[in-house]
Amino acid sequence: MYNPRNNNPYGGGPYNRPFGGRRQNLFGSAYDYQSLPYGYTNTAAQSSSLMGKVLSMLGLSFLIASVGAFFGISIGLGSGASLFVVLLGFVVLIALQFLIQRQGINLFLLYTFTFLEGLALAPLLGAYLYAAPTILFQAFAITAVASIGLGVYAWTTKRDFSRLGDYLFWGLILLIVAGLIGFFFRSPLFYTVVAFVGVAIFSGFVLYYIQRAKYMADTTPNAIGLTVSIFLTVINLFLYILQILSIFSRRD
Template identity: 35%
Template structure:
């Protein structure tokens, strides 16, 4: 049990550290106006997925070494750059953009705290949810790609709300997997939970912009 607690502690420590390159990447992206999705969203998505899966493969291959940690931090820097388009849009489009970003950060932190606590204390087994949640993620990707052409506001809102719900549930699965010994590598555990937190934050921020953004 002490070993598993050590994995969880290391996971949370690396997760906290991973926020630093994410913020740096987002700041640089906003400062230099980087937005890979602006010109051709579909092509941008393909390039993003290719780079992301390249990182996934490299991190998996080097998960037991210090290089794995460096690759993970490099990935979070890349994800920060990818987030910069949304951050820049929020700051430039809404007079309360900075407030919306802080609200999204606080909301994401609250969701993580609640879900991680439930995963830690609950006697329920959440592992069975994993495959259904993955199906949900695939459907979200298909719906998001379709909406590049459809441009349906209702579909966009639905995707955002479902994404927040699905990745919140993924925190239950991913944290409990570490606690139960299903994942004993803290680098891979951090990668999984980081993706949960990242997707909650970005979708929550976009949703807050639509619901509470002030364009005055």
């Protein structure tokens, strides 16, 4: 494995700087992305090759997650059971961190995780399909357009988003704290503000991770790591957009 410290194409390691002073990625992974050795730069072909792997895995991940959601809806999965699925998915994600270098097993764990994520969302999606299908499909469409647009911008722009990492990490902590406060402080205005902040933070993560792929070595573990991060980022972006649309629909 390449030394992940001070060895990106610029020699300083902005995309290897740990969030919040801790060497881990957005979702707690202990896996250090493999960047290029000092003095080397990614060619356009190498960057495109890694991004091609990520997009292929990401597309299949969302397809499998959709199958999981459809299965959960068809069997009438309840909220209590979905909590167990979430915990099981967390266990699979931890296993993936330890086995991400194991060819074959890593992909199996990746797609098992995405299936479980889709399954866990089944009660929520089922409720919206029954009560407010228009809002659900609007959220899907907005998320897709926003994610693709942000991704294209991050890939083509000359702006550097590497410094966003620390701010996004602390923004994520703020969202978690706000979510806990929301259990006790039930205010529509508070929920609306939190939802918009959530959209801003996860939009920033889309920019950060897509651009990060330019400076990572073209390896399967890197592709899997980026796929997990982008997958969870887009899922969270969708949930916050869905929340915003739901809030405003109640005001009509």
